[in-house]
Amino acid sequence: MKNIWLLFILLPLISNSQNLKLSKDADIHILTCGPYQGELYSAFGHSAIRVKDHTNGYDILYNYGVFDFDQPNFYLNFARGHLNYKLGVTEYRRFRDYYIYYNRYIHEQVLNLSHKQKQKLFDFLQWNALPENQYYLYDYFYDNCATRVRDALVKTFEDSIQFDGSYIGTNYSIRELTDLYLKQQPWGDIGIDVCLGLPMDKVATPYEYMFLPDYIESGFNHATITRNGKKLPLVKKTIVTYDSTPEQDQASTITPFIIMAILLIIGVIITYFGYKKNKLYVGFDVLLFSSTGLIGWLLLLLWLATDHNAAARNLNLLWAVPFHFPIALLLFMRKKPTFLKKYFGAISIICLLSLLSWAFLPQQINYALVPLAVLLGLRAFYIQRHLSENETA
Known part of the structure; x- marks a missing residue:
């Protein structure tokens, strides 16, 4: 990357500033990363936001899936449901290479925004990345790394963004949606099924499907944004940055x-x-x-x-x-x-x-x-x- 050293200088500033401006050729991408069955937490995939501006020399990744093992009372807070996640800011290439290394596909949806709308979303992300704003109380299904990506756009554009859930043709419960991603992890699946109760069996609305990164991608593909008084598709195009290769089934034979x-x-x-x-x-x-x-x-x-x-x-x-x-x-x-x-x-x-x-x-x-x-x-x-x-x- 031509301006990689400039980016390393800018990243600490991004986390403490709301003043960076985008050039006219900047783009904002929604990243959807495929699952990895080596760990339970990675079996559901991941979502993030990329701000790409080669004119100004930065390519920034905003990641709502960061937590700190060194935070005070980490294990006690985890047990009590008080685990703080945060919005992390890093260089896009580092993030991309990590997911490619683990053979996890990367899809990038280029948002169909005006320059003013891009700047507005970028301003929100810069504000959200400030130390006093970056932490949030994690919830498995209603406030996680995927829903935060969706909510960043909803908070920025409010009624200008509309999601059309009519493409959802199933009536899955939250538990059934979770089960779809744990077919190779029967022990993780039974652990979740034992520990979580009736709220998991609520039939999910199309909006609630978006606690899963795959449905963030699908939901954005079926959303519109009002721009200059006209409703336009939210996604301009999708780029397949990395298409993962099929992996051997890792499910244990001892179920x-x-x-x-x-x-x-x-x-x-x-x-x-x-x-x-x-x-x-x-x-x-x-x-x-x-x-x-x-x-x-x-x-x-x-x-x-x-x-x-x-x-x-x-x-x-x-x-x-x-x-x-x-x-x-x-x-x-x-x-x-x-x-x-x-x-x-x-x-x-x-x-x-x-x-x-x-x-x-x-x-x-x-x-x-x-x-x-x-x-x-x-x-x-x-x-x-x-x-x-x-x-x-």
Whole structure:
């Protein structure tokens, strides 16, 4: 790049200034970058804004997907849903080369803006990049690196920009949209499905589809901008800067369903021999129910003690009952409390009802968990039966 050294001098100034002006031949591009299955967070792709002005000698990338591991209380804030992301400013070529290195496609939509509109958007980005304005509270689905790109234009142009969502021909929920990108990451998919509750099962509007970078690209392709009193397509043209090559499927052959099915088989075998010998295998049951109970406490905390809005009203609590821990530990007692029989009897009924209604619940619960729910119900029923038959012993 001819003026690369000038750009390195200007970048620190850009983050602290609103005074840079664009020349008449400047352009602003919306970048959509393809997914990378090597990490969970990169499986959904990425969006950014490029300001290109060769006359003035800069090519700047505005990236809303930056966070700082060194920010105070990073892990606590992440757990509580208080993670601050920020608008980062960098040199375009560095950003481009990074995505090409990881074989992630790059599409650039050249915005169909007048010079005045380009300057107005650039002024907003410069203002947004100031230290006092660059941070925002990240939300997985409603305030992320993709929605911030859309919102930068909405805040700048207000009613002059219009999105036409009629091209959306599906009625996907937010969870279903997320699932589309996690087919190669079944463990990440089940982790999200377990931790996030009913808000994920809301049917997304076309506007809400744009929490995903691919739908930012599609949404912009179906948007208009008012310029000099006329409605024009928002996107003038699309440049394929890098077209990724097909990658080998990276999905693990050891899926959650396989692990859960193996666990169920082990549980069935243990139950069979326990029935034959009139014996409880307490160690297995304590481990099984304590583990699911701890998962239940985690889900309850995510719902009630954090700002992760998508974790609210989580029906996975039907199988991950928090009270399993510490109640399961009482199975170790030589003289077991009488209420254990009633507790595990109730759990067996809850598991049965959950399984019968699994496909009809308002929350889509991952089907890989069905064997686990069967196992919990089976062992709860066996414990209740065993305690009833041996309560006089």
